[in-house]
Amino acid sequence: MIHGRHTCHPVEPVVVGVDxxxxxxxxxxxxxxxxxxxxxxxxxxxxxxxxxxxxxxxxEVVLVTGRGDTRTCLLRIAAGPKDGLVxxxxxxxxxxxxxxxxxxxxxxxxxxxxxxxxxxxxRKLLAAPALHCVPLSEYPDSExxxxxxxxxxxxxxxxxxxxVATDPVAGRNRYSIMxxxxxxxxxxxxxxxxxxxxxxxxxIARFPGPFFSWxxxxxxxxxxxxxxxxxxxxxxxxxxxxxxxxxxxxxGGNAVESPLPDASLIRCxxxxxxxxxxxxxxxxxxxxxxxxxxxxxxxxxxRRLPSAPPRFGTRLPPVQFSAADSVQSYxxxxxxxxxxxxxxxxxxxxLTTQIFSNSHESLDPWDFYRRLRRASPAPFASFVxxxxxxxxxxxxxxxxxxxxxxxxxxxxxxxxRRRDTSPQADRLLMxxxxxxxxxxxxxxxxxxxxxxxxxxxxxxxTVSVTRLCDVETYKTVHQLVSTIxxxxxxxxxxxAVVAAAYPPGSxxxxxxxxxxxxxxxxxxxxxxxxxxxxxxxxxxxAADLSVTIRSAVFHTSSADGQRLSVGIGxxxxxxxxxxxxxxxxxxxxxxxxxxxxxxxxx
Numbered sequence: 001m002i003h004g005r006h007t008c009h010p011v012e013p014v015v016v017g018v019d020x021x022x023x024x025x026x027x028x029x030x031x032x033x034x035x036x037x038x039x040x041x042x043x044x045x046x047x048x049x050x051x052x053x054x055x056x057x058x059x060e061v062v063l064v065t066g067r068g069d070t071r072t073c074l075l076r077i078a079a080g081p082k083d084g085l086v087x088x089x090x091x092x093x094x095x096x097x098x099x100x101x102x103x104x105x106x107x108x109x110x111x112x113x114x115x116x117x118x119x120x121x122x123r124k125l126l127a128a129p130a131l132h133c134v135p136l137s138e139y140p141d142s143e144x145x146x147x148x149x150x151x152x153x154x155x156x157x158x159x160x161x162x163x164v165a166t167d168p169v170a171g172r173n174r175y176s177i178m179x180x181x182x183x184x185x186x187x188x189x190x191x192x193x194x195x196x197x198x199x200x201x202x203x204i205a206r207f208p209g210p211f212f213s214w215x216x217x218x219x220x221x222x223x224x225x226x227x228x229x230x231x232x233x234x235x236x237x238x239x240x241x242x243x244x245x246x247x248x249x250x251x252g253g254n255a256v257e258s259p260l261p262d263a264s265l266i267r268c269x270x271x272x273x274x275x276x277x278x279x280x281x282x283x284x285x286x287x288x289x290x291x292x293x294x295x296x297x298x299x300x301x302x303r304r305l306p307s308a309p310p311r312f313g314t315r316l317p318p319v320q321f322s323a324a325d326s327v328q329s330y331x332x333x334x335x336x337x338x339x340x341x342x343x344x345x346x347x348x349x350x351l352t353t354q355i356f357s358n359s360h361e362s363l364d365p366w367d368f369y370r371r372l373r374r375a376s377p378a379p380f381a382s383f384v385x386x387x388x389x390x391x392x393x394x395x396x397x398x399x400x401x402x403x404x405x406x407x408x409x410x411x412x413x414x415x416x417r418r419r420d421t422s423p424q425a426d427r428l429l430m431x432x433x434x435x436x437x438x439x440x441x442x443x444x445x446x447x448x449x450x451x452x453x454x455x456x457x458x459x460x461x462t463v464s465v466t467r468l469c470d471v472e473t474y475k476t477v478h479q480l481v482s483t484i485x486x487x488x489x490x491x492x493x494x495x496a497v498v499a500a501a502y503p504p505g506s507x508x509x510x511x512x513x514x515x516x517x518x519x520x521x522x523x524x525x526x527x528x529x530x531x532x533x534x535x536x537x538x539x540x541x542a543a544d545l546s547v548t549i550r551s552a553v554f555h556t557s558s559a560d561g562q563r564l565s566v567g568i569g570x571x572x573x574x575x576x577x578x579x580x581x582x583x584x585x586x587x588x589x590x591x592x593x594x595x596x597x598x599x600x601x602x
Contacts, residue, residue: 014113016063016106017093029097030063036107037061040121060119061110091206101184102202109198109205112217128223128539130287131236134295139279140305143370145272146178146383148301153180155188155266157240157384159535159544162394163377164276169472172398173379174277175233177536179240179268184290187267188386189214189239191247193257210250211243211263215537216495223539230275230282234403234542237284241265242384242391242534242548243502245527251502253516258526260555264386265537270294272302312371316596317362319564321355323601324524327582333522334581337572340518348445348509349518351581352569354525355589355601358560365390365554368595372552376475376591380546382534391529393551394591396474397481399504399533400497404540406488408454408497412446412506413547414571415439415469415480418587430471430478439480440469442571447482449510453501458486476591494541504547507531509571529553530567552592566592 020026030045037043043061092109094102104125110116111125142160150156157180161173181188189198191211198205207214219239226236243263249255270285283298285291325333330353337349369383369392376394384391398411417433420426433439447465455463467483488497509515530553535545549567556562568585586600593600 014090014092014110017091018097019094020097025098029094029102032103033106034063036103037110037122040107040111040124041116041119061116088208090208093204095202095204099202105200105203109200109203112198112205112207112214114209114213114217126218128237128286130225131223131227132285132287132291132295133227133229134283134285134299136281136283136299136302138281138303138305139274140281140302140307141309142176142178142274143309144305145274145281145302147366148305149272149298150178150180153182153385155386156180157266157268157386158382159240159546160373160381160383161274161276161379162373162381163379163474166377166475169379171232171277174275175230175235176274176276177235177240177271178273179237179266179271181266181268183269183286183294185267185269185286189218189241189263189265189267190261190386191263192261196263211247212250212495212499215239215498216493219495219537219539219541219543226540230278233273233275233282234401234538234540234544235271235273235284235536236404236538236540236542237268237271237286238536238538239265239267240536241386242389242529243532243545244529245503245507245531247532248503248508248516251499252513253503254520256520256526258528260389260526260528260553264389266386270298272298309374316368316371319357319363319596319598321357321566321593321598321601323353323355325353327602330582330585331578334572334576334578336522337518338574338576341572341574346509346511346515346518347573348442349515349522349572350507350509350569351519351572352507352523352527352531352567353585354527354530354565354567356563356565358563363554363562363564365392365552368392368552371595372592375595376550378474378550380534382546384534388556389529390554391534391548391551392554393534393546393548395534395546395549395551396472396477396479397504397506397547397549399535399545399547400501400543401545402488402494402497402541402543404538404542406494406541408458408486408488410450410454410484410501411467411481412443412450412484412504413472413479413481414443414446414506416570416584416587417478418590419473419476419478430473433478433480434469434471438573438575441575442573443469443480443482445510446505446571447484449505449512450484450501453505453512454484454486454497456500457489457492457497459489462487477587494537494543498543498545502533503531504533506571507547507549507569527567528555528565530565531569550588550591 042059045063111122159177187200196207196214246258273282283295378394378396380395382393397413401409417429463486472479533545537543568588570584
C-alpha cells in the first residue's frame with residue numbers, strides 16, 4: 001500500500017447514491033453504514049479534505065462526504081489486489097436510506113467489490129443464513145402450486161422434472177424446485193454489456209467487470225447450519241435463473257452483443273421442493289421469523305390444492321413462424337462448416353439457426369409451458385420468467401451438476417432420431433442411432449472436449465467416463481447420451497469449473513474456441529439464452545445446470561411487443577449428410593411446434 005504523506009488514496013471508487021446525504025436522515029444512514037462495516041473491518045468517514053495519519057492506522061474503508069454533490073458520498077476502498085489503481089466506479093444507489101435494513105443491504109453490496117475480496121471479515125456479509133425446512137406429507141399438482149404461490153411474481157423460476165414417471169436414468173429427476181425473489185432478502189441480478197446490475201428491495205448496485213467474477217464472489221461462500229435434507233438434494237436456496245450463450249466472451253469466445261441479458265438470476269430466500277420419489281413437498285426458507293411465517297402460510301395454501309392437474313381452457317392463439325435461414329441458406333452454412341473441417345479448423349461445428357414470431361402479446365408463456373411440459377416431459381424441463389424474458393424449456397440435457405462435496409457430472413447429448421408411432425419403425429430408428437458411426441463419433445468428440453474442460457480444475461486421476469453413447473428415449477426423440485464425472489481440486493473454485501466448461505461443448509463443437517469463431521461467422525443472429533444454461537447455484541457449493549435446448553424464448557419490449565424465438569441446430573461433421581441435418585432441426589422443433597399447432601416455416 002502506497003500512502004502519499006500518510007493519506008489514503010482510493011483503490012476502487014464506488015459512488016454511493018443516498019438521497020439527501022447531508023440531511024439528518026442521510027447522515028444517520030452514513031453513520032449506520034459505518035457501524036455495520038466496522039463489525040467486519042476498519043471503517044471511518046471523513047470530509048472532502050484528506051486526513052493525515054500514520055501508515056499503521058489506515059482504515060480499510062473510507063466514506064468521503066461533502067464533495068459538492070449533496071446526493072452522494074464517495075466510498076474509498078483503501079485495500080485490495082489492485083493497489084493504487086482507480087477504475088470505472090461501481091455505483092450503489094440506496095432506494096430508502098431511512099429503512100432500518102438499508103445500511104446492511106448497502107454493506108452487502110460493498111462486500112461484492114473485487115478490491116474488498118482481500119478484507120476477510122466482509123466475506124461474512126455474504127454468508128447465507130441458516131436454513132429452515134418444513135416437510136409436508138401432501139403431494140399436490142405441481143402446476144397448481146406454482147400458480148397458487150407465484151402467479152403474481154414477475155421474477156419466478158420452476159426447475160421442473162416433468163418426466164417423473166419415465167426418466168430412463170433412475171433418480172435424476174427426483175426433485176423439482178420453485179422460487180421467486182420475494183422476501184426481504186430476495187434479490188435480482190442481471191448482466192448486460194459487461195456490467196452486473198444487482199437489485200434488492202432497498203439497494204441497486206452496478207458492478208463493472210466479468211460476470212463469472214461476480215458469480216464467484218456471490219456463490220463461493222459459506223453457509224450456516226443446514227437441516228437434514230432428503231438424499232441427493234443439493235439445493236439449499238441461493239441463485240436461480242439462466243446464463244446466455246454470449247457469455248462465451250469470458251470463456252475464450254468473441255464478444256457478440258445480444259438484445260437480451262447475458263445472464264439473469266434471482267436470489268431466493270424461500271422455495272418449494274417436490275420430492276417425486278417420496279411423493280411429498282418440502283418448504284425451505286432462511287431461518288428467522290420471516291421464514292417461519294412464510295412456511296406456515298405456504299403450507300396452508302398448498303394443503304388446499306388438488307392432486308390432479310386442471311384441464312386446459314381456451315386454445316392457444318395461432319402462431320406463424322418465420323425462419324432466420326432459408327433452406328438454401330442453411331445448406332450453404334452446412335457446406336461452409338464442412339469446408340472449415342476439411343481445412344483443419346474444426347472437427348465438429350454445432351451449427352444453429354432460429355425460427356421466430358413477432359407481436360404475440362396474447363400468447364402467455366406460462367400457458368404455453370403448461371402444455372409443453374405435458375406434451376414433451378423431460379428431466380431438465382424449466383419455466384423461467386425474469387422480467388421481460390421468459391424461457392419455456394423441455395430440455396433433456398444436463399450441462400453440469402456439482403455436489404456440495406465437489407463431485408461434478410456432465411451429461412452431453414449428441415445424436416438424435418425422431419420417434420415413430422409404429423413400434424417396429426421406432427425400434428428400427430433406435431437401432432439406427434445406436435449403430436450410427438457418425439453419431440457416435442459426434443458424441444465421443446464432445447465427451448473428449450468435456451473431459452479436457454473438467455480436467456483443468458479436477459483432482460488428478462478423478463476424471464472418468466462412466467457412460468458412453470447410451471440411448472435415452474423421450475416422447476418425441478431418441479438421444480445418444482454420455483456421462484463424464486470428476487472431483488474438483490481443493491484449490492479450485494466452483495465458478496472456475498463452470499467457466500472452464502462454458503458454453504456447453506455440445507452446443508459449440510470441437511475444438512471449442514475455433515468452432516465458436518466459425519459459428520460467429522456463419523450464424524446471422526446472437527443465440528441469447530438458447531445454447532446457454534438454466535439452473536441453480538446454492539451457497540453450500542452445489543449447482544445443477546441444464547442446457548437450454550428444446551426451448552421457446554419470449555422477449556417483451558415496449559417498442560416491439562412480444563417476440564417468440566426457438567433455437568435449433570445440429571452437429572456438422574465431415575460425414576454429415578445435408579438432407580439429414582435439415583431433417584434433424586425439424587425433429588428438434590417438433591415438440592414446440594405441435595404445442596402451438598404451427599408448421600415449420602418454408
